[in-house]
Amino acid sequence: xxxxxxxxxxxxxxxxxxxxxxxxxxxxxxxxxxxxxxxxxxxxxxxxxxxxxxxxxxxxxxxxxxxxxxxxxxxxxxxxxxxxxxxxxxxxxxxxxxxxxxxxxxxxxxxxxxxxxxxxxxxxxxxxxxxxxxxxxxxxxxxxxxxxxxxxxxxxxxxxxxxxxxxxxxxxxxxxxxxxxxxxxxxxxxxxxxxxxxxxxx
Numbered sequence: 001x002x003x004x005x006x007x008x009x010x011x012x013x014x015x016x017x018x019x020x021x022x023x024x025x026x027x028x029x030x031x032x033x034x035x036x037x038x039x040x041x042x043x044x045x046x047x048x049x050x051x052x053x054x055x056x057x058x059x060x061x062x063x064x065x066x067x068x069x070x071x072x073x074x075x076x077x078x079x080x081x082x083x084x085x086x087x088x089x090x091x092x093x094x095x096x097x098x099x100x101x102x103x104x105x106x107x108x109x110x111x112x113x114x115x116x117x118x119x120x121x122x123x124x125x126x127x128x129x130x131x132x133x134x135x136x137x138x139x140x141x142x143x144x145x146x147x148x149x150x151x152x153x154x155x156x157x158x159x160x161x162x163x164x165x166x167x168x169x170x171x172x173x174x175x176x177x178x179x180x181x182x183x184x185x186x187x188x189x190x191x192x193x194x195x196x197x198x199x200x201x202x
Contacts, residue, residue: 030189035085035098037120040075044120048099060150083119084130088183089195091125115152129154
């Protein structure tokens with residue numbers, strides 16, 4: 001296909017496929033849920049992300065898609081670093097917090113600096129954590145694709161999030177009455193959060 005033909009096909013596509021139809025299409029493709037975080041000027045930033053993909057094994061590399069209209073794209077570009085917090089099935093509240101239009105997201109979850117760069121890790125909500133160094137970015141419509149070389153990986157202990165409580169709650173450090181099963185990944189599809197069938201529901 002020639003370049004002119006490709007452009008014409010793209011224009012026809014843009015004229016016939018609207019945002020609602022596209023959301024329905026991608027909603028039919030359930031995927032894992034992550035909160036992508038960064039630290040810029042000592043301030044934490046983050047957003048809920050389902051556009052996450054493995055790119056390469058050697059060297060380890062992944063990509064995330066970040067909205068140009070969000071508050072996290074700029075800080076990631078400024079710092080050159082970001083982290084991926086893969087959420088477990090008990091982390092629906094955190095997923096909703098970081099998807100909402102509010103500025104005090106980190107005041108509503110437990111987090112701590114992790115890795116050599118001190119990137120924000122959601123200590124109660126992350127099934128796994130990966131620190132990444134930005135290698136390059138690619139503009140894509142109203143988003144940008146950010147490629148990251150994975151520099152560190154951490155995994156939560158079995159039962160992570162079982163004794164979860166609000167920040168500052170004195171009961172947060174108490175052990176759970178019954179051992180919780182290992183956390184399973186949080187999923188998103190058909191515009192709702194869900195979990196693997198074998199995961200224990202909240």
